[in-house]
Amino acid sequence: MAEPTFRAPKGTRDILAPDSTRLRALVDEFALQASQSGFGEIISPIFEDLGVFKRLGESTDVVTKEMFDFFDKGDPPQQLALRPELTASICRAYAEHRPTPPWKVWYEGPQFRYEQPQAGRYRQFTQVGVEVLGTDDPQADIDVIVLGARFFESLGLRQVELALNSLGSPGDLGSRQAYEQALIEHLEQNRSNLSSQALVTLERNPLRVLDSKREQDSSVIAQAPAMVDFLDDESAAHFAAVRAGLDAVGITYEISPRLVRGLDYYTRTTFEFASASLPGAQNAVGGGGRYDGLVEDLGGPATPGIGFALGVDRILLACDSEGVFASPRSAVDAFVVDVTGGTEALKVCDLLRRAGIAADRSYGGRSMKAQMKVADRSGASFAVIIGEDEVAAGEVTLRDMGDGSQRRVAQSLLARELTEKRTR
Ligand code: AMP
Numbered sequence: 001m002a003e004p005t006f007r008a009p010k011g012t013r014d015i016l017a018p019d020s021t022r023l024r025a026l027v028d029e030f031a032l033q034a035s036q037s038g039f040g041e042i043i044s045p046i047f048e049d050l051g052v053f054k055r056l057g058e059s060t061d062v063v064t065k066e067m068f069d070f071f072d073k074g075d076p077p078q079q080l081a082l083r084p085e086l087t088a089s090i091c092r093a094y095a096e097h098r099p100t101p102p103w104k105v106w107y108e109g110p111q112f113r114y115e116q117p118q119a120g121r122y123r124q125f126t127q128v129g130v131e132v133l134g135t136d137d138p139q140a141d142i143d144v145i146v147l148g149a150r151f152f153e154s155l156g157l158r159q160v161e162l163a164l165n166s167l168g169s170p171g172d173l174g175s176r177q178a179y180e181q182a183l184i185e186h187l188e189q190n191r192s193n194l195s196s197q198a199l200v201t202l203e204r205n206p207l208r209v210l211d212s213k214r215e216q217d218s219s220v221i222a223q224a225p226a227m228v229d230f231l232d233d234e235s236a237a238h239f240a241a242v243r244a245g246l247d248a249v250g251i252t253y254e255i256s257p258r259l260v261r262g263l264d265y266y267t268r269t270t271f272e273f274a275s276a277s278l279p280g281a282q283n284a285v286g287g288g289g290r291y292d293g294l295v296e297d298l299g300g301p302a303t304p305g306i307g308f309a310l311g312v313d314r315i316l317l318a319c320d321s322e323g324v325f326a327s328p329r330s331a332v333d334a335f336v337v338d339v340t341g342g343t344e345a346l347k348v349c350d351l352l353r354r355a356g357i358a359a360d361r362s363y364g365g366r367s368m369k370a371q372m373k374v375a376d377r378s379g380a381s382f383a384v385i386i387g388e389d390e391v392a393a394g395e396v397t398l399r400d401m402g403d404g405s406q407r408r409v410a411q412s413l414l415a416r417e418l419t420e421k422r423t424r
Pocket residue numbers: 085113115120121122123124125127262284285286287288309310311312313314315
């Protein structure tokens with residue numbers, strides 16, 4: 001095959017059927033579970049004012065290095081960016097519309113990050129997620145985490161592990177500061193064992209050093225002080241309530257004191273879902289946490305919030321490696337073979353589709369043999385064969401593609417017959 005003139009841009013890919021069918025089925029399953037838990041869908045713009053994302057924090061890689069930003073053609077031009085995640089957009093929407101709290105929303109769609117592509121890491125990828133805005137009740141944290149855990153279960157995934165941490169309350173600057181001080185001291189004392197990248201992060205945002213996945217940093221990180229040992233009373237009680245709720249519904253988790261997450265805005269509860277069936281660096285299939293200051297940062301009223309984002313592309317890789325959630329059958333029910341010119345196929349397909357039966361046909365007025373070959377390849381359960389004889393009698397020949405048996409059926413009864421066969 002000749003080299004194509006154009007390819008999909010680096011870090012992006014075309015997702016073709018049946019993979020696209022599977023992705024759609026996964027998103028549909030998430031939509032179903034989120035709406036069963038009382039969440040309504042939000043469809044927000046794919047691009048926003050760059051300022052919306054800047055509020056995520058100037059020491060976040062997603063903001064400083066990975067943004068797809070551009071100027072529009074306005075006068076003066078406005079600086080916009082493709083969304084790298086959805087929490088900021090949803091907080092912006094909350095500040096803009098002021099819905100009655102608690103506001104429970106779910107979403108799905110593409111996100112964009114200018115990252116170095118590799119297996120499981122793309123520049124355009126799909127996330128599904130939820131946010132609850134307007135309550136700091138730990139029950140909301142529990143509901144959100146349970147939804148995530150049950151979603152993975154429903155796909156058949158058994159090797160997704162939940163890690164949980166609390167980062168303390170932003171209101172309680174005392175314990176946050178005391179913790180940061182202890183952490184900085186520990187990291188400074190161990191400078192010589194840290195990677196050069198970790199040393200740069202240490203200057204900008206010491207907490208984020210804990211996020212390093214570099215082998216070289218792992219032992220220093222493992223010995224670092226833990227935020228949970230510094231929590232103020234209120235945050236400690238909040239964290240205890242979250243754990244008790246998860247215990248009550250039997251969701252297992254591990255307390256991971258070093259879990260700080262990639263984005264800067266998190267407070268109190270943070271969590272991550274990782275798949276033991278995926279390679280280490282790319283094993284996170286989702287994560288989230290509480291962000292009690294973000295809506296206010298975006299010009300809205302002081303509003304607590306909690307949510308998660310799950311990486312659909314990676315969840316599908318985890319499904320592959322666990323051998324679960326196979327592609328749903330996407331074949332049509334009936335394939336219409338018309339050797340009288342094509343108009344009969346047009347009419348019969350139209351009739352069947354209107355009756356809710358998936359039907360397809362071939363194009364180009366090909367021979368019976370050629371059309372039967374296409375019917376076979378289509379995976380349809382039935383071929384509906386129409387020749388001059390059938391047209392004259394107002395009938396079709398219905399062929400069972402499984403056992404090869406065939407018989408004549410009146411055209412007017414075809415839709416009912418196929419519906420009955422499908423439900424049997
Ligand atoms: P984050 O918004 O960074 O918390 O990411 C949430 C989830 O989205 C991660 O756990 C991954 O599963 C997924 N994810 C993040 N970045 C990428 C990417 N570049 N490519 C594919 N999936 C991603």
